[in-house]
Amino acid sequence: MIKKITTPDDLIRIKKQTRTFEKVPEKGVHVAVGMNTCGMASGAKETMAAFRESLAYYDLDAKVFRTGCAGMCFYEPLVDVFLPGQPRITYKGLSCDGVSRVVEDHILGGQVVENWVLAQTVVGDKRLPGIPTYDEIPYCRGQHKIVLARCGHIDPEDIYQYIAMDGYAASAKALEMDPEQVIDTIRRSGLRGRGGAGFPTGLKWQFVREAKGHPKYIICNADEGDPGAFMDRSILEGDPHAVLEGMLIAAYAVGATRGYIYVRAEYPLAVERLRKAIQQACDLGLLGPNIFGSDFSFDIRLKLGAGAFVCGEETALIASIEGKRGMPHPRPPFPAQNGLWGKPTNINNVETYANVAPIISNGAEWYAAIGTPDSRGTKVFCVTGKIKHSGLIEVPMGTSLRKIVYDIGGGITAGRAFKAVQTGGPSGGVLPEALLDLGVGYKELAEAGSIMGSGGMVVMDENTCMADVARYFLSFTRSESCGKCTPCREGLTRLYEILDRICKGNGHADDLDRLESLATTIKDTALCGLGLSAPNPVLTVLKYFREEIEAHIFEQRCPAGVCPDLVWYRINADRCSGCGQCRRACPVEAIVGRPKVPHEIDRMKCVKCGTCLEVCPPRFHAVECVSGQVADEPQAVSSER
């Protein structure tokens, strides 16, 4: 292998010499196990160890590889089996117990194990009957992978596999261009920041290039803090070099010599893989002095964040790198003029950088042809919540929410009805069913009162109370407020307090106005993006789910049956068979009744845990959760009856 890469030809030589695990040698066997955090949480480590053990036991000429997340977190552990001349077979949910069967039946016996098979990837014209290809799986249809293209196809800890899949070719190409040409390409591609605000990336780079000051810095914002968002983590764990390469190109374009990746310490695997990737890139001369034999030098350092949500805000992040408390400062001045250590600084997030190399390789026009006129390219979303297939998807901008929720996400769990989807993390807006045909784009989401954010998408079903949801998100943002500006520090708490009393049935008639004016003023006066967007859940809930809030205030009723203070449980005597399941399950002995006689709930004792409702056999459906109906005064039921 080449010791140092000094010319683009060196890259081509490495590419020729390197086999990714997708190219199986004759008589060889390759097994690739998804070893991102999601895979490991589902037992991928054990699955991998079991493969190693089993393959060694049969003395097979086999290699076991680790790979990143292909996006289908709900199917982890995912395992790919490659046999020479055979389609690649992907197994889902393969715990270590199933490994020996896969080895014996499939690898040794040539028979695909149907229990766990998910899909095949056809090689040549050889297709196995009865197994869908990826394109035939609804989850994958409609996706367009640019950022996640390599995730699941390479070992993220091996730079050679990255190079084998055209890695660092874009940086070689970029370094032969003028920096202005590079910026122009990014500008023409229409790429906008994927961190939330959607500022045009090319324009930002141009500002940094034109800014006076030396040295200049590049920062990668990998402080992904939105609950339920893990796009950046998956990219860092599955394809870390894509981010390094994007930073390298950006540094060349803006004239920076040092880069920082600000990554959360709560992402230990991403940190480890980034460390290895930086080391490998340094070893090969792709980072450090005189890259590709040019006079351009660039190095990257890691800075670990300590878990403050606000440090995702760029000025707070910069303060944190400088060793100060992570608190934002007013912009202007923007980091492009006055950033890290007061120097011009370009700051983009992980996904933005991961888009850079493909744009340089394939051209601005190729990228600009994807998506909508306002929002070009693709976007990675983390679809979570009450959805069948929660995981990572990459779709062209403009894809409708309906397609994401129903076609890709598989619809709502347990056959329930869709109620709302929240885009953009805890400070995004909550959008109702009527807006499901909205295409995802910066402008479209903003007009609907929400934000693109970094790509979190939380799906909610009919059993979700929107007052409770707004309260929940406020409880998050108010405790993550840095405390600097008044509207965010004090205002979010007051919003929370009002929502809390509404959820408890103590809302006042003027609380709706109070919420609205407070939320609007916070959005008008807060210092940074956290405070400016935190009222979004409240405002969208008021806009789209107003009746539900009104029901809480004026009828003391929670229509979704969620708010504990507004619901109570009763047993429908006509339906109850007296089976006693609820009586036995009740943790506070609030249910009384003799066998085969309808039971009753003592409302004085009931703690509204809902266990009785859960355990009541569906054929009876006797336990009811009731809210807001005029009820008899709660009466203690004698247990001797």
Next chain:
Amino acid sequence: MAKTISLTINGKRITTVPGTTILMAARQVGIRIPTLCYHPRLSATGSCRVCMVEVRGRPTLMPSCTTTVEDGMEVVTANDRVLEARRLIVQLLLASGNHNCLTCQSNGACELQKLAYDLGIEALAFPARSSGYPRDDSNAMIERDPDKCILCSRCVRACQEVQVNEVLDFGYRGRRSKIVTAWDLPYAESDCVFCGECVSVCPTGALTEKQAKFQGRPWELKKVRTTCPYCGTGCQLDLNVRDGRVVKVTSDTLHGPPNYGSLCVKGRFGYDFIHHPDRLTAPLVRHKEGFRKASWDEALDLVASRFSQIKQSYGADALAGLSSARCTNEENYLFQKLMRTAIGTNNIDHCARL
């Protein structure tokens, strides 16, 4: 010629230099924008959001203390949108902690109180919530009451930027936020040197001079400008006097040399000797049984006659003068003049040289 910038504030055309903030530009033409976290000696942080103004074309209100002027900018400092936002911000601050003006040491000198009055706030819009943090009563000089703190961070910046002691910073998050010393220790156990810079910039009653507590309301105090006697720097002090007694020392010389409003622990807090019963108020002359009170004329005559005796018997160089660093330059000058011309010796030195 330097570039100038032209903008309008409340319809008034203003020409100023680049880099000027909206707040400064407005002040130049006599338009008053209320502020709270802003302080002329400190960097602007734009954190309290009281000075928000409307700038045409900007989606949100802008803090006038940090937003610099741009050509063609149209600023409105007090329309319904601005005033409503400002009132709500002050309402939020009034309801945070326990702002009980009745018993507050800063009553009458409190900027939050004044703002609330100026904005016509009659009643609290939100129930007041205590911060839950106890008062820091750990030392003899400064009392800290987190329940009166509005987290404007003036004290933090004063400590970091003016005194460069860097004792204070924000701690915790959200509504639990608090201005803390390292490890959130009381002042007495922290690195604090008790210069009192934080007290001098505090806009509310969160930081107050402990010795002055219950000694006089701001409007009862008469301020007497003097020079600090502790060292030769010549810091300008304002003795806050009530009924002939110094109850507090401040320095209101914000823009004036040499101290620009700053003081050290001695200048600010070391004034208890003034009314101390042990203080010497008349010359004492030693005699067999001890000391006896004398008039200044008697005491000075005695010193002069003894000095003359020594000079006659042993020559002028038998005498030497050592002056004090606590004297001003002028006093030191006069002292050496006295030694050289009246006594006739060059034996003159100064303690700062030792």
